[in-house]
Amino acid sequence: MTETESNVYDVVVIGAGPVGENVADRTRAAGLTTAIVESELVGGECSYWACMPSKALLRPVIAQADARRTPGLSGAVQGPLDAPAVLAHRDYYTSNWKDDGQVQWVESIGVDLYRGQGRLTGPRTVEVTGPDGERRVLTARQAVAVCTGSRAALPPLPGLADVRPWTSREATSAQKVPGRLIVVGGGVVAVEMATAWQALGSRVTVLVRGGGLLERMEPFAGELVAEALTEAGADVRTGTSVASVGREDGTVVAVTDGGERIEADEILFATGRAPRTDDIGLESVGLEPGSWLETDDSLRVTGHDWLYAVGDVNHRALLTHQGKYQARIAGAAIAARAGGTDLDAGEWGAHAATADHGAVPQVVFTDPEAASAGLTLAEAEQAGHRVRAVDVDLSTVAGAGLYADGYKGRARMVVDLEDEIVRGVTFVGPGVGEMIHAATIAVAGRVPLSRLWHAVPSYPTISEVWLRLLEAYRDA
Amino acid sequence: MTETESNVYDVVVIGAGPVGENVADRTRAAGLTTAIVESELVGGECSYWACMPSKALLRPVIAQADARRTPGLSGAVQGPLDAPAVLAHRDYYTSNWKDDGQVQWVESIGVDLYRGQGRLTGPRTVEVTGPDGERRVLTARQAVAVCTGSRAALPPLPGLADVRPWTSREATSAQKVPGRLIVVGGGVVAVEMATAWQALGSRVTVLVRGGGLLERMEPFAGELVAEALTEAGADVRTGTSVASVGREDGTVVAVTDGGERIEADEILFATGRAPRTDDIGLESVGLEPGSWLETDDSLRVTGHDWLYAVGDVNHRALLTHQGKYQARIAGAAIAARAGGTDLDAGEWGAHAATADHGAVPQVVFTDPEAASAGLTLAEAEQAGHRVRAVDVDLSTVAGAGLYADGYKGRARMVVDLEDEIVRGVTFVGPGVGEMIHAATIAVAGRVPLSRLWHAVPSYPTISEVWLRLLEAYRDA
Numbered sequence: 043m044t045e046t047e048s049n050v051y052d053v054v055v056i057g058a059g060p061v062g063e064n065v066a067d068r069t070r071a072a073g074l075t076t077a078i079v080e081s082e083l084v085g086g087e088c089s090y091w092a093c094m095p096s097k098a099l100l101r102p103v104i105a106q107a108d109a110r111r112t113p114g115l116s117g118a119v120q121g122p123l124d125a126p127a128v129l130a131h132r133d134y135y136t137s138n139w140k141d142d143g144q145v146q147w148v149e150s151i152g153v154d155l156y157r158g159q160g161r162l163t164g165p166r167t168v169e170v171t172g173p174d175g176e177r178r179v180l181t182a183r184q185a186v187a188v189c190t191g192s193r194a195a196l197p198p199l200p201g202l203a204d205v206r207p208w209t210s211r212e213a214t215s216a217q218k219v220p221g222r223l224i225v226v227g228g229g230v231v232a233v234e235m236a237t238a239w240q241a242l243g244s245r246v247t248v249l250v251r252g253g254g255l256l257e258r259m260e261p262f263a264g265e266l267v268a269e270a271l272t273e274a275g276a277d278v279r280t281g282t283s284v285a286s287v288g289r290e291d292g293t294v295v296a297v298t299d300g301g302e303r304i305e306a307d308e309i310l311f312a313t314g315r316a317p318r319t320d321d322i323g324l325e326s327v328g329l330e331p332g333s334w335l336e337t338d339d340s341l342r343v344t345g346h347d348w349l350y351a352v353g354d355v356n357h358r359a360l361l362t363h364q365g366k367y368q369a370r371i372a373g374a375a376i377a378a379r380a381g382g383t384d385l386d387a388g389e390w391g392a393h394a395a396t397a398d399h400g401a402v403p404q405v406v407f408t409d410p411e412a413a414s415a416g417l418t419l420a421e422a423e424q425a426g427h428r429v430r431a432v433d434v435d436l437s438t439v440a441g442a443g444l445y446a447d448g449y450k451g452r453a454r455m456v457v458d459l460e461d462e463i464v465r466g467v468t469f470v471g472p473g474v475g476e477m478i479h480a481a482t483i484a485v486a487g488r489v490p491l492s493r494l495w496h497a498v499p500s501y502p503t504i505s506e507v508w509l510r511l512l513e514a515y516r517d518a
Numbered sequence: 519m520t521e522t523e524s525n526v527y528d529v530v531v532i533g534a535g536p537v538g539e540n541v542a543d544r545t546r547a548a549g550l551t552t553a554i555v556e557s558e559l560v561g562g563e564c565s566y567w568a569c570m571p572s573k574a575l576l577r578p579v580i581a582q583a584d585a586r587r588t589p590g591l592s593g594a595v596q597g598p599l600d601a602p603a604v605l606a607h608r609d610y611y612t613s614n615w616k617d618d619g620q621v622q623w624v625e626s627i628g629v630d631l632y633r634g635q636g637r638l639t640g641p642r643t644v645e646v647t648g649p650d651g652e653r654r655v656l657t658a659r660q661a662v663a664v665c666t667g668s669r670a671a672l673p674p675l676p677g678l679a680d681v682r683p684w685t686s687r688e689a690t691s692a693q694k695v696p697g698r699l700i701v702v703g704g705g706v707v708a709v710e711m712a713t714a715w716q717a718l719g720s721r722v723t724v725l726v727r728g729g730g731l732l733e734r735m736e737p738f739a740g741e742l743v744a745e746a747l748t749e750a751g752a753d754v755r756t757g758t759s760v761a762s763v764g765r766e767d768g769t770v771v772a773v774t775d776g777g778e779r780i781e782a783d784e785i786l787f788a789t790g791r792a793p794r795t796d797d798i799g800l801e802s803v804g805l806e807p808g809s810w811l812e813t814d815d816s817l818r819v820t821g822h823d824w825l826y827a828v829g830d831v832n833h834r835a836l837l838t839h840q841g842k843y844q845a846r847i848a849g850a851a852i853a854a855r856a857g858g859t860d861l862d863a864g865e866w867g868a869h870a871a872t873a874d875h876g877a878v879p880q881v882v883f884t885d886p887e888a889a890s891a892g893l894t895l896a897e898a899e900q901a902g903h904r905v906r907a908v909d910v911d912l913s914t915v916a917g918a919g920l921y922a923d924g925y926k927g928r929a930r931m932v933v934d935l936e937d938e939i940v941r942g943v944t945f946v947g948p949g950v951g952e953m954i955h956a957a958t959i960a961v962a963g964r965v966p967l968s969r970l971w972h973a974v975p976s977y978p979t980i981s982e983v984w985l986r987l988l989e990a991y992r993d994a
Contacts, residue, residue, distance in 0.1 A: 088977075093916075093977055093978050094916070094920075094978065097917075097920045097978055098920060101588060101920050101921060102588050102589060102590040102591050105584055105585050105588040105591055106585070106588070106591050108581055108584065108585075109581050109582070109584075109585040109591070109595065112577060112578050112581040112582070113578060113600075113603050113604055113606070113607035114578040114599045114600040114601065114603040114604035114607065115578050115581055115582050115585070115595065115599060115600070117600060117603075118594050118595045118597055118600075119585065119591065119594045119595060121594055123590045123591060124589075124590040124591070124593060124594075125590065127589050127590040127593075128589055128590035130589070131589035131590065131923075135919075135920070361976075361977070362977045362978075363974050363975060363976055363977035363982070364974060366974075366977070367972075367974045370971075390968075390969055390972055392968070392971070396972055397972040397973070397974055401972065401973070401974075402974070403974060403975070403976040404976055405976040405979055413976070440569075440570070441573075443611075444570075444573045444574060444577050444611070445577060447607075473952060474952070475976075475979055476949060476950070476952045476953045476979055476980055476981055477952045477953075477955065478976060478979075478981075479953065479956040479973070479975050479976070479979070479981035479984060480955040480956040480958075480959050482956075482973045482974060482975070482976075483956050483959050483960050483963070483965060483970065483973040484959050484963070485973075486969060486970075486972045486973040486974075487959070487960070487963050487965035487969050487970070487973065489959060489963035489965065492866075492868070493866055493962060493963050494959065494962075494963075495846075495868070496843075496866055496872055496873040496877065496962045497873070497877070497955070497958045497959040497961075497962040497963065498839050498840060498842075498843045498873055498877075498878070498879060498958060498962075499839060499879070499955050499958070500837075500839055500879040500880055500881040500889070500951075500954060500955070500958075501564075501569055501837070501838045501839035501842070502569050502570070502573055502838075503881055503951055503952055503954075503955070504952055505952050505954075505955035506839070508955065
């Protein structure tokens, strides 16, 4: 292919993370010719600097904590984790940051991969600038899908770049355990990485501007996670901002807004995400570079019938699984429109990402795990639903006590009083990560409480909390 | 109270296991005066010789197996379990076979407890023979509920009693780890107890008459559990019956139908259950002593408008959680009939144990865990449903690989082709126990596949197998 060659496809996907891969998979399965453009590693943030490495770091922490809470076993696992073994396993799970396997998969489904920076140059046209500076123009007969994701957003602190701060990328790929680590932020990345590195041997200090951790979940989630982090030896300081930061002889020095000086070997900023849309040629089609892209429920960008924005870039739900869900729907919608068939775009239709509104699940892989599906009480009220929340102390559930000695955890169910369906569920405690899909099905399936009484939890699992929640609602 | 005193209640419950307790709880909550009769420990089989002690024995086994499969931790947990610590914890969970706590609870809800053997002496009349031989007659204005459960059924082998074989009771309450243990049977009790005692230090031999273990589940469940038991060091022999058994100088000697002689220190017969209805006066009301009691979906015994049979005794589903479910429904039905209100007894109504037919869940706490909800493929076909089963190798799910190194497991979804709802789901593998409630909600909720596509599994949990199952069905 030469600089001037024009390559025409039905669909061009910009960004080959899990979201872009899933769009391409679906359009290809529908018989549409598809190109995918990737400027870094095929497989994206999730495979190399997010879900996979973070969970590879966290699983041993959780398994060790579970073992420590188990009679007859706890004595054997009092020592520290074998950090080199954990890091090596994490390297294995990121394929040592090589994407050969993913490239093979893209080829296997008959999608053409273009390496380089993809930029829109006008409607239906993407120019790819390869690593060698070579340019190729791709034309999309049907659709362009922007799946470029998000990056860590750093606060505008003077001199921050000179500190070489960690973002989620360095926190998930570091090859050495820092002796002391400052974590700035209180969201998912912050608490997961604080949990991982504290267990791997760092002395972690968490600095949170707000009043607590995990503030987008029910309040008790952040409370229980903060309590456990503190018990694990981390120093969690809420209501604390970083006023300035620098490196002195290699040591990070952060000064808080209260004037306190905190030293560390590394500092992680987990202070939010920004869309990776600043350099993809949005200006050529009248959109604002660096902005989140607004879409309808078929993931089509408002006002552009050929342009889709899928995954983090649309800011609907910054979660890999939700992006993949959108990708399946966007791919199907592109195929349906290409084939001239009517869209099934009503609520919960095959071409509507309805779950993005009120049925999004999330699992935070800390110890304890925090998992939610649907809306929190505050979100449900804000959305105008007439709801009632019921809480259950998970330690009162037989299966929880059997799972872990001294079990601590909490569950909340938010019930819509109009039709008695579940708007949201939150579980926090050891072993709850795999419990949340039940809630996701209940919320997305709009299963009424009267029927949930017939969904019998197996005894003695922790899932018996469902019965306790139903009883709490009935007896409230 | 004296021999001649007649005590009149609205409801008399015979059997104070979890099932009887739940019936009493519901009738009491409805304002009906209630008596409960118990010949052994209040709390029943589940609390002292089944669910609680078995799970207290098994949880350390599973946690250790999980830890061994975790990089960075496996080195610390190669040694054997601390058996005395596990047994002591089990003792704690059975309250050392004392029922004070449960008695307090019964009193706290305002139910009168009668200790002794309860026997029907005619319609609505129960005679209780106390431990001291004292007799009391209870009259039930509204209903008598038989909740006496089941006991281990021993095969008619000559001399078996002299061997003092273990049943589920001894297997869950033993204070010493036998050096060698023979387990006869291949069902849930057999595989769970084989798993527990092998891990606690016994050399276990499992003798199964049939072709495999866990034959009421999907075939791969028994296969994977047998494989793991064998890897753990147990000797699993299928197609093998016990022809004779005896004790020689304290040593158990079992001779198989093939003439092989197997020696052991103890032998557990886990060869089925029999109803505890042989000595409850059934003959006084025209029913057959020792029989399972047939009921309608409100749990009322066929032909007796005042008599209910709830839990194992009705043979609908011999599981604690299902018995408790029936108990809630029976209690509500008794209360509704007592109050003269119409029953909500249609399918999935408040007074119909509809879930007993096709929406029963079960978790087998072995390593790997085996969990199912609803019907197996064979059961669905036998029930006349037009179904298709799709399977997924759980090791292909990212969350499974992250959960355990070398993950082995399998999932099956049985889909009804008429209306594309899920008839049954089976998961076998580490960490699947809490995953099954999602399937229970899908099956009981009759959530169609088209909606399950919108129930997004959180990434990277093992629950992402739901997506793989939907894809397998779509692409089949």
